[in-house]
Each structure stands twice: as C-alpha cells, then as structure tokens.
Amino acid sequence: MSLVLDAKKGIITDEMKEVARQEGLDPEYIRRGLAGGHIAIPVSPYRKVRLCGIGEGLRTKVNASIGTSSDIVDIDVEVEKARQAELAGADTLMELSTGGDLVEIRRRVIAGTNLSVGSVPLYQAFIEAAHRYGAIVHMREDDLFRITAEQARAGTNFMAIHTGINYETMKRLKNQGRHGGLVSRGGAFMTAWMLHNQKENPLYSEFDYLCEIMLEHEVTLSMGNGMRAGAVHDATDRAQVQELLINAELADKAHERGIQVIVEGPGHIPIDEIQANVILQKRVTNRKPFYMLGPLVTDIAPGYDDRVAMIGASLSSAYGADFICYVTPAEHLALPTPEEVYEGVISSRIAAHVGDMVKLGRRDDDLEMGHARRDLDWERQFAVALNPEFAREIRDSRRSADSDACTMCGDYCALKIVRKNFSF
Numbered sequence: 001m002s003l004v005l006d007a008k009k010g011i012i013t014d015e016m017k018e019v020a021r022q023e024g025l026d027p028e029y030i031r032r033g034l035a036g037g038h039i040a041i042p043v044s045p046y047r048k049v050r051l052c053g054i055g056e057g058l059r060t061k062v063n064a065s066i067g068t069s070s071d072i073v074d075i076d077v078e079v080e081k082a083r084q085a086e087l088a089g090a091d092t093l094m095e096l097s098t099g100g101d102l103v104e105i106r107r108r109v110i111a112g113t114n115l116s117v118g119s120v121p122l123y124q125a126f127i128e129a130a131h132r133y134g135a136i137v138h139m140r141e142d143d144l145f146r147i148t149a150e151q152a153r154a155g156t157n158f159m160a161i162h163t164g165i166n167y168e169t170m171k172r173l174k175n176q177g178r179h180g181g182l183v184s185r186g187g188a189f190m191t192a193w194m195l196h197n198q199k200e201n202p203l204y205s206e207f208d209y210l211c212e213i214m215l216e217h218e219v220t221l222s223m224g225n226g227m228r229a230g231a232v233h234d235a236t237d238r239a240q241v242q243e244l245l246i247n248a249e250l251a252d253k254a255h256e257r258g259i260q261v262i263v264e265g266p267g268h269i270p271i272d273e274i275q276a277n278v279i280l281q282k283r284v285t286n287r288k289p290f291y292m293l294g295p296l297v298t299d300i301a302p303g304y305d306d307r308v309a310m311i312g313a314s315l316s317s318a319y320g321a322d323f324i325c326y327v328t329p330a331e332h333l334a335l336p337t338p339e340e341v342y343e344g345v346i347s348s349r350i351a352a353h354v355g356d357m358v359k360l361g362r363r364d365d366d367l368e369m370g371h372a373r374r375d376l377d378w379e380r381q382f383a384v385a386l387n388p389e390f391a392r393e394i395r396d397s398r399r400s401a402d403s404d405a406c407t408m409c410g411d412y413c414a415l416k417i418v419r420k421n422f423s424f
C-alpha cells in the first residue's frame, strides 16, 4: 500500500476523499498533491486514525509533542497529555519519550488517541544502547533499523528521521562554530556517534534500506532537522542550510519510491528571516510539505515561549509553512504538564489560523465574529470562538445583571451607543 503510488496511477483513495471533504477541496486536487509530493496524509496499515492532510493549499496543521524524560516518568501523565492535546484541537501528536519503558509508553499513548502519531526512532536506539552497552556511542546500526520497523508496526504514522546529518554537515558546523550549540537531541546523539565511531550516519549511508522500511509499513518520512538553530544568532547558518540541501535531495528520492515525505525546518529565527527560510525550504525541496518547528523569534522570554512561537508560527504559516510544532510555556525550562500541553496547542492553533487568513484567505469565521460582536449576539460569538468554553467562562464570571453588553465599558458600551444613532 502506498498513497503516493496510488496517486501517481490516478487512483483517488478513501483517504484522499476524506481529506478533500475536511478541507472543502476537490479529491483530484489532493490526488495531484500526493502524486507531486506537495501533500502528505500520514497513515498506518496497523491503526485507523483521524486523517490529517498536510501540505500545499491545506489548512496549517498543529503537532503537539509529548513524552517522558530521564527525570520524569509517569505513563498516566503522558496519556493525559495526549488527551489534553486532542481536546485542545491538535492535528497530530509526537510521542518522544526518553525515560522509562519506551515501548510500553508508546503503546499506551497510541491506544489512547485517535490522532496520527509520530516518533523519533533513534531516541530509543541510542537510549537502549546506553543501557545495554554503556554509552549512546555504542549504538548498533542494526538496532536502529530494527527499532524503526518495530515502531512502524506499533502503529506510528510518521517518523522524524535525521538523514541530513553527514560528514559534509558536520564539516560546516565545525568550520563555522555556533553561538547556541546543538539543540536537537537526535542531532546531538548522531553527531556524537559519528565522531566516536568515525563512521557516516547510517540513516544517510543506508538511506535505501531506510526507504524499504518506510515503504513496507507506509510510514510518512519526516526529514529531521538536527542542525536547527537553538539561538536566533545561529538562524539560517551554513550547517542548517547544508542539512536542508541533503534532506531535499533525499526527500525527492524517497518520494520517487512512493514514500510520503515532510521536510522539517527550524527552530529559532528572527522575524526578518522567516520569509526567506520558508521560500528557501519550499524552493529546494520542490514544494514538499514544510514542518516548521516553532519558530521562536526571540530568546529572552522563557516561561512565555508559547507566545514567542505564536509570532513565528503565524508568520511562517502566512508565508507558506504547512505544519507547525507547538511550543509550551515550559519550553527551555522543564518537561511540560498536561495543562501546559493544552495551552501550547491553543496558542499554536491561533497562530495557524492567523497564518491561514493570509495563506488561504480563510476569513469567514473572523467576519462572522465581527458581525456577532457588532450585534452583541453572544451565542453566535461563542459558536465561532476557537475555545467557546473558555470565552463563556470569562463572560459568565463577570457578567452584568441587566445589560446585554459586557462589563468592560458597561453603560458606555460603544456598540450600543452607536446602534442608537446608526445602522450598519
């Protein structure tokens, strides 16, 4: 089974029809997007999910990443985070645990969600190597590919695979230096392994074998961004661009074989470089779906990084990014709680919508809200609100007993004053 190969043969599958229905588009548009590599629909032969189309012409999608760390391991809390992410309206979930029984945590999270689930198989490969052989640098290549296949069989829909870190990328990194170092765990693990073993990254050197696994299990390949900047001063540097060029070439190769591909992007970027990053990424990848991680537009606001990411994500989406990874208020400080996961998803959904207002011209809901506000029609306002319960809760907690305005201006409600003298 391969949606790409079906699409190339001109077949419109049920998955394509469902995504077309969700987006209000012609199924033929979705088929052409899959055939051309501009749209992906992460699926799994092992599990039914709420389908989610990612790519050109589609609503910007939001991913929520959850998972344990080596310090905090509580499976029930991770299952609750998955629930909160889904409740808040996330489109996909990435299960990125690095502490505890990784197989069992993934099984429980996958069993507890209807969303497409992504993973990073090399985390498990490196962490198991640390436990079994004493250090991550002793990771065995066979284990990496075995774990990738096992995670696929467990029902994983898409995988972030760090294919673009090779000797060339490392050379760029070494020659130029970095203010913020490396912030990708996958990038750091693989770099350490390559330097210790003096060997090429097996995900790059054995890319054909990796493609066989992806194709056999119909996993969507998300080309990992291990060299992303972790500080705005490193944005768009040589190592990041080198990795992107390698990923772009491999992405074409994978898609030609029938694999759905997404290409990840940074990271930390000042706002005046976001547009350039989107154009560059779309241009060199032949318009593959662009998965933007963040981006964070300043480094000075720990505790508020969900809001910092909203600025970057809304601009990214407006310029053409297709998929954004949420950021929680706990970013850079601690493992997020279920409440912070919920907050992060809501923030990212707002950013995605702001971007779609420009990218897709989707403004109907905003227009409806404008009319409902003008008419002081509160039920219509709640109906179109992104989080109706929260909006209702605030209004009800401080409501005027005898007015249909709100308590912000009370008797001096501008809308009521104007309505007495003017009709729109």
Ligand code: SF4
Residues within 6 Å of the ligand: 405, 406, 407, 408, 409, 410, 412, 413, 414, 415, 416
């Ligand atoms: S009272 Fe003020 S804030 Fe409230 S609805 Fe009227 S104009 Fe808007």
